[in-house]
Amino acid sequence: MNPILKVERLSKHFLLHMRGVRVPSCDGVNLEVHSGRLTALTGPTGSGKSSVLKCIYRTYLPSAGQILFRNGNEDIVDMASASEHTVLELRRRDIAFVTQFLHCLPRKSALDVVAAPLYDQGVSQKRGRDCAAELLSRLSVPERLWDLPPATFSGGEKQRVNLARGLIARPRLLLLDEPTASLDPLTSERVVQLINHMKSEGMAMLAIFHHPELVAKLADNVIKLASPSDGNLAPEASL
Amino acid sequence: MKKILEIRGLSKVHGHKCPLCCDFTGPKHDTNICRHCNSIVAIHDISLDLYEGEILGIMGESGSGKSSIVKTIFFDEIPTDGDALFFDNNEQYSLFTINAARQRWLRNHRFGMVYQSPHLGLNFSISAGGNIAERLLMSDLFHYGDIRKRALELLSRTEVPSERMDQSPGKFSGGMQQRVQIAKALATRPPLLLLDEVTSGLDLSVQARILDLILEIQRDLGTAMIVVTHDLGVVRLLTGRTIVLKNGRIVEHGLTDQVLEDPQDAYTQQLVASAL
Numbered sequence: 001m002n003p004i005l006k007v008e009r010l011s012k013h014f015l016l017h018m019r020g021v022r023v024p025s026c027d028g029v030n031l032e033v034h035s036g037r038l039t040a041l042t043g044p045t046g047s048g049k050s051s052v053l054k055c056i057y058r059t060y061l062p063s064a065g066q067i068l069f070r071n072g073n074e075d076i077v078d079m080a081s082a083s084e085h086t087v088l089e090l091r092r093r094d095i096a097f098v099t100q101f102l103h104c105l106p107r108k109s110a111l112d113v114v115a116a117p118l119y120d121q122g123v124s125q126k127r128g129r130d131c132a133a134e135l136l137s138r139l140s141v142p143e144r145l146w147d148l149p150p151a152t153f154s155g156g157e158k159q160r161v162n163l164a165r166g167l168i169a170r171p172r173l174l175l176l177d178e179p180t181a182s183l184d185p186l187t188s189e190r191v192v193q194l195i196n197h198m199k200s201e202g203m204a205m206l207a208i209f210h211h212p213e214l215v216a217k218l219a220d221n222v223i224k225l226a227s228p229s230d231g232n233l234a235p236e237a238s239l
Numbered sequence: 240m241k242k243i244l245e246i247r248g249l250s251k252v253h254g255h256k257c258p259l260c261c262d263f264t265g266p267k268h269d270t271n272i273c274r275h276c277n278s279i280v281a282i283h284d285i286s287l288d289l290y291e292g293e294i295l296g297i298m299g300e301s302g303s304g305k306s307s308i309v310k311t312i313f314f315d316e317i318p319t320d321g322d323a324l325f326f327d328n329n330e331q332y333s334l335f336t337i338n339a340a341r342q343r344w345l346r347n348h349r350f351g352m353v354y355q356s357p358h359l360g361l362n363f364s365i366s367a368g369g370n371i372a373e374r375l376l377m378s379d380l381f382h383y384g385d386i387r388k389r390a391l392e393l394l395s396r397t398e399v400p401s402e403r404m405d406q407s408p409g410k411f412s413g414g415m416q417q418r419v420q421i422a423k424a425l426a427t428r429p430p431l432l433l434l435d436e437v438t439s440g441l442d443l444s445v446q447a448r449i450l451d452l453i454l455e456i457q458r459d460l461g462t463a464m465i466v467v468t469h470d471l472g473v474v475r476l477l478t479g480r481t482i483v484l485k486n487g488r489i490v491e492h493g494l495t496d497q498v499l500e501d502p503q504d505a506y507t508q509q510l511v512a513s514a515l
């Protein structure tokens with residue numbers, strides 16, 4: 001079967017003009033992601049795992065290589081060079097990114113934060129909130145929190161809100177950056193169940209997990225990134 | 240997605256303008272004042288596209304020329320050079336070549352503007368409701384009762400209490416003045432809304448309420464917007480794409496998260512670093 005995502009010789013470095021330095025992040029990364037399967041990215045800190053995800057989502061501009069995404073019409077789009085509007089359209093319909101951090105407006109309720117990707121597709125508030133409620137309950141987020149803004153939530157609650165938001169529009173490709181970093185074992189198990197369910201429905205996933213046991217439980221294949229070769233600063237530490 | 244606005248080579252020079260103006264201003268020279276003729280090159284060679292329902296950010300420090308872009312689109316300023324096409328249903332308007340009456344019609348019906356200073360957008364000698372009625376009178380509503388009803392709807396949409404309708408906006412808080420401006424701008428349901436530093440100088444909680452309102456409007460009405468701001472937080476929350484301006488030139492453009500997390504230009508890197 002054709003992969004939904006094929007990354008070829010992806011490299012990313014940062015040119016920091018003020019300091020006149022070039023900071024390497026990831027180098028020569030190759031990987032494939034298939035529908036209904038989860039590919040896990042592993043490797044030591046500084047090996048550029050998060051950079052790979054950010055390049056795929058185009059939060060980072062790749063320095064070299066190709067990021068070939070197969071859209072719903074079976075057309076291949078290179079995320080590294082696609083136009084801004086093409087990328088925005090793919091983000092709206094096909095690709096979602098769940099990071100550890102949640103950016104949202106202070107007045108929005110958890111239900112509306114989770115349902116936002118559906119609103120962007122023109123779904124009504126009523127239907128959006130129903131879908132959001134279903135996901136939040138599957139992720140054991142207490143119902144008393146649903147109408148409150150997530151800004152006040154605990155780290156683990158925020159993460160589950162974030163995950164629900166990433167899943168709600170059923171993207172064809174989901175990028176996950178440590179989605180369970182601050183969850184207790186029981187909630188973590190709920191997340192595992194939900195991820196497995198989404199996989200069985202055909203969602204393709206590329207994920208970084210904090211815990212090796214999650215890789216063992218969820219990954220269909222594993223891509224291990226090498227540690228940075230020349231001992232340079234990791235980009236997170238220097239930006 | 241359909242394109243709603245296409246701007247090509249937009250320039251605005253204040254002053255006599257000499258042949259050297261453009262070569263001796265801009266980011267490379269770190270000025271927009273021509274040292275040969277003292278003209279001010281507010282913006283030079285600006286090109287951008289805006290699509291239906293999207294929010295584009297124009298980010299820059301004061302003096303970068305960012306307001307000049309929206310002011311020329313709204314016909315507050317006459318550009319020195321450049322073209323702008325506005326696509327409206329099946330019509331297409333070349334903004335800077337159509338006659339003044341046509342421009343006025345677009346300004347009153349199809350564009351909305353919210354200024355940083357409520358004094359520019361509102362008439363303080365009449366009531367909040369009157370300000371909105373003024374704009375509604377230029378559209379297709381003529382009946383007093385209809386106008387009052389619609390003004391009330393708009394004010395409630397922007398969370399201005401109905402009992403404030405007959406008061407002068409001069410008595411309102413800064414946040415409420417901006418919400419009245421937004422209500423007025425939306426009165427004719429324009430497909431294009433221009434927002435020029437609309438939350439500058441307001442408290443954070445007041446700002447948040449207005450930013451929230453702007454996103455709701457975009458979601459509910461599908462209004463395309465250009466948001467001019469120096470505030471990276473505003474850009475991050477509201478916009479999908481961003482243009483970075485320095486000394487009247489575009490130094491960088493891209494998806495907003497990319498511009499903020501992986502800025503390419505030295506100036507943008509400095510701007511983002513100083514905001515951390």
Ligand SMILES: [Zn+2]
Pocket residue numbers: 256257258259260261273274275276277278
């Ligand atoms: Zn000159």
